[in-house]
Amino acid sequence: MKKFSYYPGCTSHTSSKEYDMSVRAVFSVLGVELVEIEDWNCCGALEVESPLLAYALNARNLVLAEKTGLDLVVPCSACFYNLGRTDYALRDEELRRRIGTSYARRIKVRHVLDVLANDFLEEIKTRAKKKLDVRVVPYYGCLTVRPSDFGFDDPDYPESMDRLLSALGADVPEFSLKARCCGGPILMTAEEIPLKMTAQILEEAKKAGADAISVACPLCHLMLDAKQPDIEAALGKEFKMPVLYFTQLVGLTLGIKPKKLGLHKNIISTREIIRKVLR
Amino acid sequence: MTMRVDPEFRGKVVGELGAERLLRCVQCSTCTVSCPISEFVDWNPRLVVEKCLLGLRDVLDEEGLWLCTSCQNCYERCPQDVRFSEIVLALRRLAAEEAKAGRLKLESTKPAFDECFLEMVAKYGRQYEAGLLRTFAKRSGLGFKLFLSYKGIGMRLFKKGKVALRPDKIKRVKEVREVFKRFSGSPSSSVETGGEHK
Numbered sequence: 001m002k003k004f005s006y007y008p009g010c011t012s013h014t015s016s017k018e019y020d021m022s023v024r025a026v027f028s029v030l031g032v033e034l035v036e037i038e039d040w041n042c043c044g045a046l047e048v049e050s051p052l053l054a055y056a057l058n059a060r061n062l063v064l065a066e067k068t069g070l071d072l073v074v075p076c077s078a079c080f081y082n083l084g085r086t087d088y089a090l091r092d093e094e095l096r097r098r099i100g101t102s103y104a105r106r107i108k109v110r111h112v113l114d115v116l117a118n119d120f121l122e123e124i125k126t127r128a129k130k131k132l133d134v135r136v137v138p139y140y141g142c143l144t145v146r147p148s149d150f151g152f153d154d155p156d157y158p159e160s161m162d163r164l165l166s167a168l169g170a171d172v173p174e175f176s177l178k179a180r181c182c183g184g185p186i187l188m189t190a191e192e193i194p195l196k197m198t199a200q201i202l203e204e205a206k207k208a209g210a211d212a213i214s215v216a217c218p219l220c221h222l223m224l225d226a227k228q229p230d231i232e233a234a235l236g237k238e239f240k241m242p243v244l245y246f247t248q249l250v251g252l253t254l255g256i257k258p259k260k261l262g263l264h265k266n267i268i269s270t271r272e273i274i275r276k277v278l279r
Numbered sequence: 280m281t282m283r284v285d286p287e288f289r290g291k292v293v294g295e296l297g298a299e300r301l302l303r304c305v306q307c308s309t310c311t312v313s314c315p316i317s318e319f320v321d322w323n324p325r326l327v328v329e330k331c332l333l334g335l336r337d338v339l340d341e342e343g344l345w346l347c348t349s350c351q352n353c354y355e356r357c358p359q360d361v362r363f364s365e366i367v368l369a370l371r372r373l374a375a376e377e378a379k380a381g382r383l384k385l386e387s388t389k390p391a392f393d394e395c396f397l398e399m400v401a402k403y404g405r406q407y408e409a410g411l412l413r414t415f416a417k418r419s420g421l422g423f424k425l426f427l428s429y430k431g432i433g434m435r436l437f438k439k440g441k442v443a444l445r446p447d448k449i450k451r452v453k454e455v456r457e458v459f460k461r462f463s464g465s466p467s468s469s470v471e472t473g474g475e476h477k
Contacts, residue, residue, distance in 0.1 A: 010406035015441050041404045041455045046349045047393040049371045051297050053462040057400075060454060081351075100461075146351035155355045181315040181350035188415070189389040190346055191428065193319050226432050265439045 004115070005068040005107070006034035007061060007083065009076035009218070010042050015226065016076070016218035018262025022247035023075050023112055025260045029127065029251075030120055034073065037064045043082035046185045051089075052099070058086035059101040062109070071108040073115055075247075077217035080111045081143035084150040111144060113216045114152040116250065117160035121167055129255035131169035134276050136249065137210040138162050138172060139201060140179050141220040155179070161246055165214060168253045173208045177201050184219035187227070198223040199231050202239045212242040212273050214249055221245065226267045242270045252277045288334040295372065297365030304328045310353035310363045316346045324353055324363050331366070339374040345387035388419040401459045404449030409442065 004027075012020035027034050040061050048054040061083060065072040074080040087109045090096050096103065116124065138161040140153075148155040158179055166172045182201060183194025201224065205213050215221045225243035232238055244266065251261040252274065263270045293301050310324035311317055317324065322343025330338040338344075344367060353363035375390055377383035395414040399407045416425040426433070436442050449455070 010447075013447055014408060014443050015436055017441055039404075039450050041449055042400045042406050044400065045396070045406070047396040049368050049375070049393065050463055051365070051368070053458070056458045056462045057455070060458065142348070142350040142352075146355045148355060155351075181348050181352075183315070183348055185348040186346055186389065188429075189387060189392050193316065193346065194348075196319060197315060222432075226435055229435065230431055265441065267435050267439065 001031060001033055003033045003035060003070050004073040004110075005065045005070040006036045007040055007065065007072055007074045007079060008036060009074070009079040010045075011076060011218040015222050016245075018248060018265040019075050019218055019221070019245045021260065021262035021265075022245055022251045022256075025256045026116070026247050026251050026254065029254045029256060030123055032120075035068050035070060037061065037068065037072070040064060043079045045078050045082070054082060055086045055089055055095065056099050056101075058082050059090065059099050059103050062087060062090075062103045062107075063101060066103060066107050069107070071110055073110055073112055075112045075216075075218075077111065077141060077143040078219060080109070083109045084111075085147070088150040109150070111152065111216070113140075113144060113160055113164075113246065116247070117164040118152065121164060124164070124250060124254065125167055128168055128253045130253045130277050132165060132249060132253050132277055133169060133279075134211040134249075134273055135171040135173065135209055136165055136212050136214050136244075137175045137205045137208050138165060138178055138246075139175070139205075139213050139215050139220060139224070141215070141217045142179065142181050144216050145179055161214060161216060165246065165249060168250065170249070173210070175204065175208060177204050182220050182223040184223045187223065194223060195227070195231055195234055198227060199235055202228065202231060202241055205241055206239055210241065211276065212244050212249075212270075214244055214246045216246055228268055240268060242266065242268050242273050244270060244273065249273075249277075282335055283337060285334045285336045288336045289332055291373065292331045292366070292369060295369035297362065298369035300359070300361045301328065301331055301366060303359040304332065304361050305359055307358065309356050309358060310361070313352035313356050315350055315352070316343060316348065320346060322346065327370070328361065328363065328366065331370075339370060339377055339383060341370075342387065344370055344374060345385075345389035388415075388421070391415065391418045394418070397459070397463070399446075401456055402452075403446040404452040404455045405447050407443065407446035409444065410446060 008020050044054050044057045140158045145153045145158045146155045153160045162172045183197035187194050248261045258274050292298050308325045316322050347367045378385045399411050416422050
């Protein structure tokens with residue numbers, strides 16, 4: 001049985017429960033075991049100003065992951081950024097000494113999108129029970145694909161999610177804002193700016209005639225989904241745009257029950273999408 | 280506008296971890312045209328670098344310093360690999376130092392937010408949003424106003440069972456506190472004493 005180690009990240013217990021649920025459900029159907037790393041700590045998200053502190057916090061997680069001997073899979077893009085850049089920086093022996101870590105870079109740090117789109121595309125296609133009969137706009141945000149030092153896709157115009165979703169039958173239009181920032185990291189300290197940034201993405205998705213937006217990051221999801229009613233109120237506009245984790249869409253085509261994918265946990269109703277895929 | 284030139288400032292920035300590549304800048308503006316924030320506020324990354332190079336320490340007052348979302352566009356696209364997003368972090372550290380010494384007043388609530396965020400991590404090993412909000416409301420001086428502004432999203436998440444009502448503390452939180460003690464002066468010390476630090 002194929003195995004990966006798994007770093008769920010703090011939001012997997014709170015705002016992004018449905019991401020964690022759908023990731024676990026999809027891997028389980030694919031016959032892949034995810035081994036949650038023991039006693040992992042917060043990656044520091046984007047609130048760490050000191051690089052050394054960021055590296056040290058994440059080196060602890062990398063050591064725990066390395067103990068399993070399994071490549072590490074990460075769903076959250078901010079966690080992926082921190083774990084990825086730490087792994088990348090720790091190529092430097094001097095830095096490893098300075099941090100005082102035993103991490104030896106014997107494992108790889110990978111985003112869930114990378115693993116599913118690049119390792120399991122054929123497997124998913126073979127096992128698909130339903131056609132993803134929706135028009136869906138792919139949104140990657142920033143840290144899923146940048147920086148490309150340790151990335152897996154194009155940093156300006158990524159296509160792995162496009163490929164995965166269209167292989168499952170989705171109608172995936174070109175989307176010029178797919179790697180544009182949603183502003184999430186400054187939501188709590190300068191709210192009016194991220195509201196405008198996320199509004200642009202919602203407007204463009206609407207213009208593209210999307211039935212839904214597909215995302216790969218809990219913070220992007222929070223902005224586009226949970227903040228959507230506030231953006232509608234601020235703009236005096238209605239979007240009613242479902243925002244799904246790409247793993248929820250993949251899970252639906254694999255025939256996984258909507259409830260197991262946490263589709264009742266999204267703020268904007270996903271009912272219409274479920275209906276279109278399962279009909 | 281008075282311009283205070285400090286001949287030591289450029290060297291000080293370059294000496295910060297992550298900002299070593301400042302002197303490579305050729306002032307091409309790729310960072311500025313790539314910055315999603317400069318669309319909304321008066322924030323010009325190229326000019327920030329120029330000010331650093333000229334020793335204009337007023338750059339530490341820039342509002343945009345605390346609005347960077349770390350989107351990594353500038354880092355990714357710079358033809359000289361200056362790594363501007365890392366320079367932003369270095370300038371934030373310098374600004375925080377100045378503020379601590381009473382030489383600068385920080386208008387943004389972002390430094391307080393980051394501080395509260397990391398205190399939660401040092402305390403539990405993981406993030407605890409409810410605790411973070413309480414501490415941030417107090418420290419930022421926003422108090423109840425903060426809860427009012429985010430009431431909508433808070434309720435929406437709560438109704439979907441997406442708010443944790445108690446912290447998720449890891450077993451060996453000591454190891455995380457040790458990391459804080461070694462690599463940053465502040466959050467761990469406040470946890471040790473159990474109080475707030477100003």
